[in-house]
Amino acid sequence: MRKRIWTILAVLALALLAACGSGDTEQNSDNAEEEIKELKVDFEVPKTAEVDETVQLKATVTYGDEKVKDAEEMEFEYWEKGNEDNSTMIESTNNEDGTYTAEVSFDKDGVYEMYAHTTARDMHTMPKKSITIGDGESSEQEDKNDDEGHDHGNNQAEGFGMHFAKPDSIKAGEETDLTVHLQMADNPLENANVRFEIWKDSSDKHQYVDAEETKAGEYSAGHTFDETGSYKMTIHVKNDDGLHEHQEFNLEVTE
Known part of the structure; x- marks a missing residue:
């Protein structure tokens, strides 16, 4: 009888340990799913446009599978290529569906670069795009870029x-x-x-x-x-x- 009782207790102990291990596995799985979530921004900008044409900038913000409808910051910044010190910031419109938009126009030919500055879920990301306006880079812009090519800080690593x-x-x-x-x-x-x-x-x-x-x-x-x-x-x-x-x-x- 005593041997049988010890056998039953041993079986119960093993079952309890297995249940705890299963619970830990599920918890670790949940934590892993939480850890792999990323803040992503799909930044849409036309490749080309004409001078004074209205251009829509659109950013779709997601965190994992969730559409972020309440980003802390969503601003667009644009500048003429090679002249980032003279950039312009514009606020976006929150469409409350995970998308943020703004409209901008450019008053002269050139290549313009831009960021979609996004802060949400305690993270910040800023995907970069470019757009060619009219005939593209002007001779003044080309000269400026050539000069800056000899200055430090302008030949950056890809990405x-x-x-x-x-x-x-x-x-x-x-x-x-x-x-x-x-x-x-x-x-x-x-x-x-x-x-x-x-x-x-x-x-x-x-x-x-x-x-x-x-x-x-x-x-x-x-x-x-x-x-x-x-x-x-x-x-x-x-x-x-x-x-x-x-x-x-x-x-x-x-x-």
């Missing part, structure tokens, strides 16, 4: 994207948040080493500020500019895969 969120205003003596978004092949570039190199136009003294990754592909640091005036800043990006990129920006510091 690499950098967007510096230039502050609306920078005041001397006050800490300014510096934030840059990085991506590779339309996915956030994570685990990179990012450093801001800052110097005043009239000075040879360079300051270096290391940034921290606050979200996937988003790197931030605080910096206080001591004096008013014109500054330059180079953002350096490296990672363990051999990536080494840098791009220069102009900043104005006021009282």
Whole structure:
């Protein structure tokens, strides 16, 4: 009798362990499904258009199989190729079905590049597209691109994207948040080493500020500019895969 009782207890213990293992497997499976979800943006832009023609920009935002109807940020940024410092940001219209749209027109021939800046589910992505307007690149644009080809920060690795969120205003003596978004092949570039190199136009003294990754592909640091005036800043990006990129920006510091 005692032997039978021990046998029954052993069987019950094995059954309990199997049930727990099954529960862990199901939980791990659920976690795996959660982990593989990605924020994706299908950015639609016509390849060509005429001068002054209305062009629709459309972004369809998904998170896994879910249509994102409540993105925290959805803005389009466009600029003439080779002149990213003079870009234009436009707000999108949320169509409440996972799509976000805006209309824009271009007043002269050229090749224009653009980002669809999207922040949702604590992630940021910025797919990049281009459009040719009219006859395409003007001679002025070609000359500018040729000149910039000898400047640092313009020959970027294929698929690499950098967007510096230039502050609306920078005041001397006050800490300014510096934030840059990085991506590779339309996915956030994570685990990179990012450093801001800052110097005043009239000075040879360079300051270096290391940034921290606050979200996937988003790197931030605080910096206080001591004096008013014109500054330059180079953002350096490296990672363990051999990536080494840098791009220069102009900043104005006021009282």
